[in-house]
Amino acid sequence: xxxxxxxALPLDLSINGLVMHDxxxxxxxxxADLSVRAGKSLGICGPSxxxxxxxxxxxxxxxxxxxxxxxxxxxxxxxxxxxxxxxxRARYTGMIFQDFLxxxxxxxxxxxxxxxxxxxxxxxxxxxxxxxxxxRDLSVPQTARSVASFSGGERQRVGVARALxxxxxxxxxxxxxxxxxxxxxxxxxxxxxxxxxxxxxxxITVSHDEALLARMDRxxxxxxxxxxxxxxxx
Amino acid sequence: MFxxxxxxxxxxxxxxxxCALFLPLGLIAxxxxxxxxxxxxxxxxxxxxxxxxLVFVVLIAVSVxxxxxxxxxxxxxxxxxxxxxxxxxxxxxxxGSQLSLLLASVFLQPSDVALVSGALYDEVAKAQNVDIAAxxxxxxxxEGAPVVGTIADFLTYLSDDRIEGRVFGAETEAVIGALVPxxxxxxxxxAHGSVALEEDSHAHAGVHFEVVGQMARTGTPWDHAxxxxxxxVWEVHGLAxxxxxxxxxxxxxxxxxxxxxxHAARAPAAHPIGPPFDPAYFPGTPAIVVHTSELWANYAxxxxxxxxxxxxxxxxxxxxxxxYGVMGDLRQAMSVMSLVSQGLVAAAVLSGLFILMRLFRRxxxxxxxxxAPNRFVVAVIWTYATSLLLAGTVAGVxxxxxxxxxxxxxxxxxxxxxxxxxLGWSEVHLALGFLCGVSLLALLPAWGVLRRPVAEGLRA
Ligand SMILES: Nc1ncnc2c1ncn2[C@@H]1O[C@H](COP(=O)(O)OP(=O)(O)OP(=O)(O)O)[C@@H](O)[C@H]1O
Ligand SMILES: [Mg+2]
Numbered sequence: 121x122x123x124x125x126x127x128a129l130p131l132d133l134s135i136n137g138l139v140m141h142d143x144x145x146x147x148x149x150x151x152a153d154l155s156v157r158a159g160k161s162l163g164i165c166g167p168s169x170x171x172x173x174x175x176x177x178x179x180x181x182x183x184x185x186x187x188x189x190x191x192x193x194x195x196x197x198x199x200x201x202x203x204x205x206x207x208x209r210a211r212y213t214g215m216i217f218q219d220f221l222x223x224x225x226x227x228x229x230x231x232x233x234x235x236x237x238x239x240x241x242x243x244x245x246x247x248x249x250x251x252x253x254x255x256r257d258l259s260v261p262q263t264a265r266s267v268a269s270f271s272g273g274e275r276q277r278v279g280v281a282r283a284l285x286x287x288x289x290x291x292x293x294x295x296x297x298x299x300x301x302x303x304x305x306x307x308x309x310x311x312x313x314x315x316x317x318x319x320x321x322x323x324i325t326v327s328h329d330e331a332l333l334a335r336m337d338r339x340x341x342x343x344x345x346x347x348x349x350x351x352x353x354x
Numbered sequence: 355m356f357x358x359x360x361x362x363x364x365x366x367x368x369x370x371x372x373c374a375l376f377l378p379l380g381l382i383a384x385x386x387x388x389x390x391x392x393x394x395x396x397x398x399x400x401x402x403x404x405x406x407x408l409v410f411v412v413l414i415a416v417s418v419x420x421x422x423x424x425x426x427x428x429x430x431x432x433x434x435x436x437x438x439x440x441x442x443x444x445x446x447x448x449x450g451s452q453l454s455l456l457l458a459s460v461f462l463q464p465s466d467v468a469l470v471s472g473a474l475y476d477e478v479a480k481a482q483n484v485d486i487a488a489x490x491x492x493x494x495x496x497e498g499a500p501v502v503g504t505i506a507d508f509l510t511y512l513s514d515d516r517i518e519g520r521v522f523g524a525e526t527e528a529v530i531g532a533l534v535p536x537x538x539x540x541x542x543x544x545a546h547g548s549v550a551l552e553e554d555s556h557a558h559a560g561v562h563f564e565v566v567g568q569m570a571r572t573g574t575p576w577d578h579a580x581x582x583x584x585x586x587v588w589e590v591h592g593l594a595x596x597x598x599x600x601x602x603x604x605x606x607x608x609x610x611x612x613x614x615x616x617h618a619a620r621a622p623a624a625h626p627i628g629p630p631f632d633p634a635y636f637p638g639t640p641a642i643v644v645h646t647s648e649l650w651a652n653y654a655x656x657x658x659x660x661x662x663x664x665x666x667x668x669x670x671x672x673x674x675x676x677x678y679g680v681m682g683d684l685r686q687a688m689s690v691m692s693l694v695s696q697g698l699v700a701a702a703v704l705s706g707l708f709i710l711m712r713l714f715r716r717x718x719x720x721x722x723x724x725x726a727p728n729r730f731v732v733a734v735i736w737t738y739a740t741s742l743l744l745a746g747t748v749a750g751v752x753x754x755x756x757x758x759x760x761x762x763x764x765x766x767x768x769x770x771x772x773x774x775x776x777l778g779w780s781e782v783h784l785a786l787g788f789l790c791g792v793s794l795l796a797l798l799p800a801w802g803v804l805r806r807p808v809a810e811g812l813r814a
């Protein structure tokens with residue numbers, strides 16, 4: 121499969137027989153079958169230590185499974201070399217973290233357009249202007265001051281803008297609203313779902329936030345690495 | 355290959371070495387930066403822990419400065435000493451310590467040296483190719499300035515004829531070094547002893563000198579000396595004055611100095627001064643400074659006047675070189691020490707970088723989670739480390755040059771040997787070598803960061 125053709129195909133997620141162990145041999149994750157069609161959203165909930173973050177990392181190729189397959193369209197992220205997997209993430213995925221993980225010394229635009237700096241000179245303008253546009257959509261203050269002075273809600277919206285700036289088709293969010301108070305969490309949930317829908321991105325969100333989960337097309341519950349509730353197919 | 359290298363001019367060689375030391379830096383930067391824009395993140399990292407970063411820069415700067423100041427100062431000191439001995443091609447004295455004689459004659463350090471006889475002086479003065487055979491007489495001082503008895507020709511030679519006023523023409527006249535705090539026309543009485551306040555020092559009552567000239571700056575201890583006719587020193591100490599009493603006035607008429615109108619008009623007590631001296635009335639001199647018309651003649655004279663029990667001829671330049679040779683080990687030890695200290699600082703900086711990398715771990719993991727290629731991550735970390743190194747090295751070179759300058763002033767003030775430390779290529783090479791070496795090592799922490807799993811970094 122050539123890259124151009126692969127890019128053209130929708131990035132449906134399908135997981136087959138995914139098993140993951142910790143170094144001691146304990147099973148961290150055991151997902152026999154899970155699929156999400158491109159553009160849909162999936163919520164993952166479950167108790168602490170259930171393996172939610174682990175699953176998210178496996179989905180982006182950051183962690184290696186013991187066995188099984190994770191396919192995004194035709195891309196088998198578990199079969200990639202580290203540099204292929206980095207290129208895949210740069211091209212297709214955006215990540216949102218619970219504690220935002222911004223560079224405090226940089227402005228909102230620099231943080232959101234971060235990905236441009238590891239692209240060739242000619243390809244930098246587009247993600248940066250896209251980052252600016254998303255920041256505007258999310259009504260993040262357009263100032264040169266560093267994000268250190270931003271509120272939690274503003275910071276997480278910068279994080280969302282960073283995830284979306286490179287036209288990501290896969291959005292992976294790990295507790296995106298956990299550090300925010302109720303109102304900010306509500307607003308962020310709305311923005312996140314709206315932006316991923318309008319961009320046609322697949323959104324996978326790990327969360328305890330009932331309001332956020334309610335906005336997803338579907339929610340699964342993970343316990344001890346296994347899906348214990350919810351529809352495995354959307 | 356070596357032949358070819360030897361034919362490249364010195365400046366070009368030094369510049370080439372400097373470029374070669376810079377080359378790895380340029381190559382790494384080019385390779386790492388191609389297609390990326392790491393600088394905004396580097397700036398962010400520099401601002402993040404600016405206090406720690408500043409400590410790094412100061413640490414590097416001080417260690418580089420120490421190395422540079424030591425090298426520059428040591429070279430300047432050697433150059434200053436050589437310059438001070440420049441006019442002293444050949445010195446002939448009584449057998450004994452060459453070093454003592456060198457200190458006494460070139461550096462005007464009081465030391466106990468034996469005298470050579472008038473007969474020997476006469477032989478030296480009459481030897482072939484000898485232009486100037488200057489006897490020296492020490493022992494008196496005026497307000498801390500040594501009063502040295504010698505002959506007029508030596509003054510002209512020592513100062514390259516840059517004398518304001520004129521050379522002395524009579525026994526009561528004196529010429530001062532550039533830094534003696536007297537003026538032309540001033541009168542003074544020297545005291546016996548090298549320091550005016552010494553217990554056994556006493557003024558030579560009734561002996562007065564008039565300053566008739568001042569030599570231009572020579573950058574040697576002689577800038578602080580007062581030069582008088584050697585006859586005056588001898589007479590003050592109750593010795594013969596080098597000339598036969600009966601012939602005194604005849605000599606006066608025929609002697610070259612008689613041309614000096616001023617001299618002719620002086621008091622009747624005035625003696626003829628300067629060579630030739632009568633060996634029978636020559637009280638002896640601790641050192642004869644010889645200047646020859648031909649360079650090669652120095653060697654012949656040196657062997658001619660190196661006689662057991664009678665005379666010792668030596669080249670002050672050679673003695674200094676031997677001294678450096680002996681001190682060479684010390685110098686080597688010093689450079690090893692400065693290299694070791696720089697190595698230790700490099701190690702400290704590296705381990706500091708490893709620790710800083712732990713603080714940046716989540717940020718780096720985030721970059722990699724976003725899909726930043728390894729080369730970009732390395733570019734950011736390496737550029738960050740190298741900026742600290744570069745800033746520290748540049749600051750160190752400036753600081754080192756300043757420190758060497760201050761050291762030079764101190765050494766000049768204490769020895770009267772003018773020492774001027776300037777930045778040379780060896781210092782530049784040292785600094786660049788340090789920069790190049792440590793920045794290569796700075797790839798290690800960057801590489802270390804890549805070895806850590808991203809997922810682990812994200813949860814840290
Ligand atoms: N490298 C590892 N070695 C051993 N155990 C691991 C490793 N990584 C994760 N685990 C374990 O795997 C389990 C799942 O971790 P994970 O972070 O996925 O939980 P989670 O569902 O995200 O929990 P939380 O809601 O608290 O974030 C935990 O028990 C954790 O201790
Ligand atoms: Mg988690």
